[in-house]
Amino acid sequence: MIEVVESGLSTTVQDTGRYGHYHIGMPPSGAMDQYAHKVANYLVGNDESAATLEMTYAGPDLEFGEDAVVAATGADMEPKLNGEPVPMWSAVQVEAGDTLSFEFATEGVRSYLSVAGGIDVPSIMGSQSTYTLIGIGGYEGRALEDGDTLAIGEATESAPVGASVDSENVPDYANNDTIRIVMGLCDYRLTDEGREEFLGAEWKVSDEADRVGCRLTGPDIEPMFEKREQPFGAGPDATNVVDLGYPVGSIQMAGQPIILMQDAVTGGGYATVGTVISIDRNMLAQARTHRNITFEAIDIDEALDARAQHDEQLESVRTALLE
Numbered sequence: 164m165i166e167v168v169e170s171g172l173s174t175t176v177q178d179t180g181r182y183g184h185y186h187i188g189m190p191p192s193g194a195m196d197q198y199a200h201k202v203a204n205y206l207v208g209n210d211e212s213a214a215t216l217e218m219t220y221a222g223p224d225l226e227f228g229e230d231a232v233v234a235a236t237g238a239d240m241e242p243k244l245n246g247e248p249v250p251m252w253s254a255v256q257v258e259a260g261d262t263l264s265f266e267f268a269t270e271g272v273r274s275y276l277s278v279a280g281g282i283d284v285p286s287i288m289g290s291q292s293t294y295t296l297i298g299i300g301g302y303e304g305r306a307l308e309d310g311d312t313l314a315i316g317e318a319t320e321s322a323p324v325g326a327s328v329d330s331e332n333v334p335d336y337a338n339n340d341t342i343r344i345v346m347g348l349c350d351y352r353l354t355d356e357g358r359e360e361f362l363g364a365e366w367k368v369s370d371e372a373d374r375v376g377c378r379l380t381g382p383d384i385e386p387m388f389e390k391r392e393q394p395f396g397a398g399p400d401a402t403n404v405v406d407l408g409y410p411v412g413s414i415q416m417a418g419q420p421i422i423l424m425q426d427a428v429t430g431g432g433y434a435t436v437g438t439v440i441s442i443d444r445n446m447l448a449q450a451r452t453h454r455n456i457t458f459e460a461i462d463i464d465e466a467l468d469a470r471a472q473h474d475e476q477l478e479s480v481r482t483a484l485l486e
Contacts, residue, residue, distance in 0.1 A: 169309055172220045215275045217274075238268035243266075345461060361387055363457075
């Protein structure tokens with residue numbers, strides 16, 4: 164059992180996501196940085212889908228009621244065990260009565276804490292992930308609060324205490340300025356000049372960025388769109404279209420661009436001019452408020468190649484930790 168002494172800024176239980184329900188308006192939720200989440204689980208001998216704690220900007224103080232093996236990955240929140248620093252991206256032994264604490268992230272936004280056996284919460288619609296907007300999954304459908312207690316699942320194999328990830332496989336969250344996108348679904352609504360300006364602009368991550376969407380600020384988007392008589396069913400603004408589905412990672416043009424993330428709505432009536440490729444959403448999840456980013460357009464084949472390389476990297480990390 165783990166007692167939450169102090170909950171941190173926003174700490175939720177997440178796994179790889181609640182897939183298969185998008186058609187009924189249910190987003191996947193799940194870890195914003197899937198790479199950090201999966202590697203955290205590899206470090207303690209879990210399946211990559213096991214539930215972890217996703218900690219945003221500032222982590223919690225946790226008191227362990229039993230022995231456990233843990234690992235923290237993602238943004239460096241300077242974890243301390245009973246006040247003594249312990250390394251990130253490494254498997255660490257904790258004993259009953261120990262307190263694991265986290266500070267404010269120095270680089271990146273989100274850290275992930277895995278525990279051998281996983282965080283044991285009920286599975287809702289095939290996932291343990293928290294979707295706070297409607298209050299399902301995770302721990303009572305909400306972010307953790309002071310005094311909560313978390314159960315630990317039974318570890319299925321011996322956790323490799325002391326195992327760590329090579330530095331070459333630890334992301335550099337200080338250098339994530341360029342985000343690759345596949346243009347569409349509605350990029351046809353942009354003028355040639357508007358497309359060029361959209362891709363050439365420097366966008367800033369707003370302080371409203373969260374698990375629903377990464378809101379950006381930058382140049383006025385209205386002039387980027389072709390003027391037309393709006394079709395029946397579309398709103399009056401140039402950025403409005405007849406309602407359509409929103410892919411996870413799609414860039415919704417609503418006043419300013421909003422990149423729709425893990426907890427976003429699944430459809431609506433704003434033009435989506437591009438979609439962030441799956442692996443770059445990991446880095447986007449670590450982009451701090453007021454950070455500048457730019458978009459790079461690639462085609463679907465390049466996106467699939469990038470994902471294949473990413474999957475190979477994950478497999479090499481997993482294999483190395485088993486040796």
